[in-house]
Amino acid sequence: MTPNKGRENMAGKFRTALLGALAATAIAGGMVGTAGAQDKKEMVTVVKLSGIAWFNRMEEGVKEYAEATGNNATQVGAATADAALQVQLIEDLIARGVAAINVVPNSPQALEPVLKRALDNKIVVVGHEGATLQNVTYDLEAFDNKAYGEHLMEALAQKMGGEGEYAVLVGYLTSVTHNEWVDAAIAYQKDKYPKMTLVGGKLESAEQQQQANAKVRELLRTYPNLKGIQGSAGEDVVGAALAVEEAGLNDQVSIVGTSLPSVAGAYLETGDIDMISFWDPAKAGYAMNVVAAKALAGETVKSDDDLGVEGYEKVRVDGKVIYGQAWVDVTAENMDEYDF
């Protein structure tokens, strides 16, 4: 890079930063949008909090959508995952007269009143990770929990050769999604892979890696022929992998579950964890805007519709809730594609 070019870049960066700062002030002040923004319909995605890897990744999807369609789509989020701050952000957006609000709620219930106000103001509202939301035009879910649980079990069964003892971990016995995944997985196994047997019931990891680790070591001691483990909380597979590695059983035990490459990466690399799954927030961010644009154009989303986003090619609609099949499977081979 020549020094000259460097200076140019710097000037460019400075300009972008300045624009960014101006935009931030406008949002913070809850001011009426500038004339330029009125030309195209403004679509804003409100996330739980800004700055963490997950929602940075979602912002990439929103930007990608804006570039691909030329629509004015942006993302905002408070510095902390606070329901009250999220309500404030949405109130500002209503005052600004945006066309659509996509929201990933911190607390679905806390948002209902302000979302109702948005709907009353003829603003399209699309939720995500909020299947219980009432005051929305649509809610988009990456997948149906039952289908996801079955998908994980299918992967585990393949690794185990369709037979042998396996165990399941949940974060808490009370966490709804984890239990939905695991219950669907167990039912699927009983139906499709009768030679597999569940041992130890549902184990609780308290979403703590060391707890998962201790449980799995105890499990291995009790069921020395254990061949597979399915995790639910992001820490489950890591704690399990560590236990399996410590016991020297890497070749015997297969591990699949929900986690993120940034959490489970080291063990994916060594092969202690066979596969992890999650959904890609970038795709969800993109798809939310597609749904919002459809609603703005007066179209409805029906089952089997294609949203034009990977994983959302054949959605299922149940009331206001749209389900994709947007899980992403990550193994040692493709883990480098994800930086969160």
Added chain:
Amino acid sequence: MPMRRFTNALASPQAVVLAAAILFALVIAAFNPGFLSLATLVDLLRNSLVTGIFALGVLIVLASGGIDVSFTAIGAFAMYATMSLVMGLDVPMPILGFFVLSALIGALLGLVNGVLIGGLGLPTLIVTLGTLSLFRGALLTFVGTTYITNVPRNVISFARTMILRLENAVGQLVSLPLSFVVLVLVTLFVAFLMNLTRFGRSIYAIGGSEEGARRIGIDVARVKVWIYVIAGTIAGLAGMTHMTLSRMANPFDLVGTELNVIAAVVLGGARITGGHGTVTGTLLGALVITLINTSLLSAGVPSYWQKVVVGILIVLGTGLPILIDRFAKHRERLARAAV
């Protein structure tokens, strides 16, 4: 009278806990014959490492008549702040440095508790409930919320270094990591402090009667400040030990396990009302709590029932010594009346 001394020893909280632990292990062994082995013991020691270290800090606080629920937040804060600091500066740091830094941060946070409790004389439960939330909130707001998984290489090799490695009944490896040394050192330190120093005697004196301690010339405020600084330091060490065992720094870890640790200390014979508690008892308590938490599965107890059983055992374990003590006192009174 030797007989009398024997029954006294039998009635001591440690003996009751030890007997309970042995009985419990025998019951598990009845379901799972492979259970009674050296490998199980090693596994148990490894599982109770962090609980044990935390418990020794809590012991000091309970002995002084206080209660601390903020130590897990201190441990998580110290561990995570140390890791983000070292990773942020990107300087090579010997493994000892991680522990020292974490202990220092723990000491500073403990000082906050100490000043509020010793300096201002505020109630311990209220203060530490507040600082539990404060330290955790500060950690997540100002330090970070992301998992640090790419920990330095020397931390990983420390985590992989084992003092002892053996095979259990079914041919799996069981090992005791080098971080066990931390528990040993903290144990020696606390045992020395509580049994062989004036400071230790002051702690028990304050726990027995604060007013009494003041009258015999103990500077109660100063001792209290130090108690929480030491408890904070130990929490910092426990946090770092936890990190090396996990091989990653997760800021959401540890908080939520405080009642488990307090239960361990109380099982070990310390009283919530202060003035009592021994190092041996506390370590036994930590072992028993861990044993209960990590072996019901091998006895075939389903997950929902495990909580019920843990609850019953804690009530029995803490209640029984008190009842035995009361019974012994009652008999003593009868004996005296007969004379």
